[in-house]
Amino acid sequence: MSATGIAQLPEPPYYAVIFTSQRTAGDQGYDAMSDAMVRRGSSQPGFLGLESVRGADGVGITVSYWRDLESIRQWKEDAAHQQAQAAGQAKWYAHYEVKIAKVERAYSMV
């Protein structure tokens, strides 16, 4: 994640993983695992950037950006990430949705 919370990205095309979630109550080790997964994910081959926001109501949107589908597949299968995914389903999330999307166009406020 950049210092500003808005990712600096190359020109499209690239891929986005849109992860929308509703947290359960209480931390239950979530913050530490989330920080660890941000660090680990950011060092994966093909990782381009990350934007992540959670509101006071527990709904969060995390968008990670990747060079290609193969990079996304490898990160999904990473052993530590698999453990985090299992714990996420067991205790941290009431619900989540994942979307994999090809970014075709991007522009900024000028």
Place this chain on the structure above:
Amino acid sequence: MSATGIAQLPEPPYYAVIFTSQRTAGDQGYDAMSDAMVRRGSSQPGFLGLESVRGADGVGITVSYWRDLESIRQWKEDAAHQQAQAAGQAKWYAHYEVKIAKVERAYSMV
């Protein structure tokens, strides 16, 4: 936006507009315009759903989902939305990034 804050969507393919922003300080009419744009955008042809979260640091991610690129183009050119975009650049946002992406695959927590 659904009652849960997580959009209910059809099977892919469809399109996502990922809007990541940093708000300026103070409301300056933002909340009222934001609510109006959510209502207006949600009634546009081709609109499928919306997910929107802003954190305490003023960084926000809004993802709107659309049937096709033509629906996105028409909403971008909507007259009231154009006024909101101009005000957004002039006073509400310190910075924003827009990405247009084709959702190829989606899955939920089971």
